[in-house]
Amino acid sequence: MEKEAQVLVVDDEERIRRLLRMYLERENYEVTEAENGESALAKAMEEDFDVILLDVMMPDMDGIEVCKELRTVKATPVIMLTAKGEEANRVQGFEVGTDDYIVKPFSPREVILRVKALLRRSSSTKFLTTETGAKDVLVFSQLMIDNDAHRVTVDNEEISLTPKEYELLHYLAQAPDKVFSREQLLKDVWNYDFFGDLRTVDTHIKRLREKLNHVSEDAGNMISTVWGVGYKFEAVNEE
Structure with a gap:
């Protein structure tokens, strides 16, 4: 069966990566993991992922810096994972080009819904439809x-x-x-x-x-x- 999409999961906590992998693979997504910012940026530059789930708070190179560097080259959809109360980081994330964010602790079901919504928006948009069949x-x-x-x-x-x-x-x-x-x-x-x-x-x-x-x-x-x-x-x- 062909995979639905390729997702890069970036978090320095292994339990969170495992949890996200389990739920994403249930939806037939192909999952790649990265445990730090440097590894995440290298993988994101090398491969063309459909969505990146990116934790903000990581040692050395945080998610904000990863997204900022990525945006100099690629427009890969990014969902930022942020802890409750990190509003400043969420604003920073949007400033460097994040597409959405999810607050920890999160429901895995919410993550799946957000990923699906972002995948839909990355390939099409609901705002303009054609009734004539003409090119949009x-x-x-x-x-x-x-x-x-x-x-x-x-x-x-x-x-x-x-x-x-x-x-x-x-x-x-x-x-x-x-x-x-x-x-x-x-x-x-x-x-x-x-x-x-x-x-x-x-x-x-x-x-x-x-x-x-x-x-x-x-x-x-x-x-x-x-x-x-x-x-x-x-x-x-x-x-």
Whole structure:
């Protein structure tokens, strides 16, 4: 039977790795373990995992640093595992590109549901559907979002986005010039019980702009801040 997905489990506690492996393998996921940050980063760089479950608090190289280094090269989906009360670490995690977090102690069932949700979002998004059977693509003057292929190009150059960055961009772009509050974006883009800091939205917007700006400043400027309210996507028409 073909494996559903490849998951890298990173935690310095063996009992937690064993527990996660047991439940993930029951769902037919292929599991690789890493017991520290250095090993995790090496494995994540070498192989293309579908999801990484990454503990924050590890000796030497912690999960924040692992994710930060990983994001310089890859957009692999990452779920951060954090202890209760480590809100600052969760915010840091989002700032360096984490897609979701789970608070310890956690229910293994919750982990499986989060993994499945992230896998769905990394390959498709619920925000735009076609009833005509036509190719699901949003095209703007310098930016194209191919939802069938889950690909974003700016001036014909493909941009590497994390699942959450992609979902956020697609959500904004499917309603050009509509202003969305941070609260609304948290509710709709982080689309299950998520009680996050509003800065989560700001940090994702910042990272998204930086990636678009790297190719085209005009494309980056399409994501506009509406001060005191939130954000909107400004479509730029060709002359």
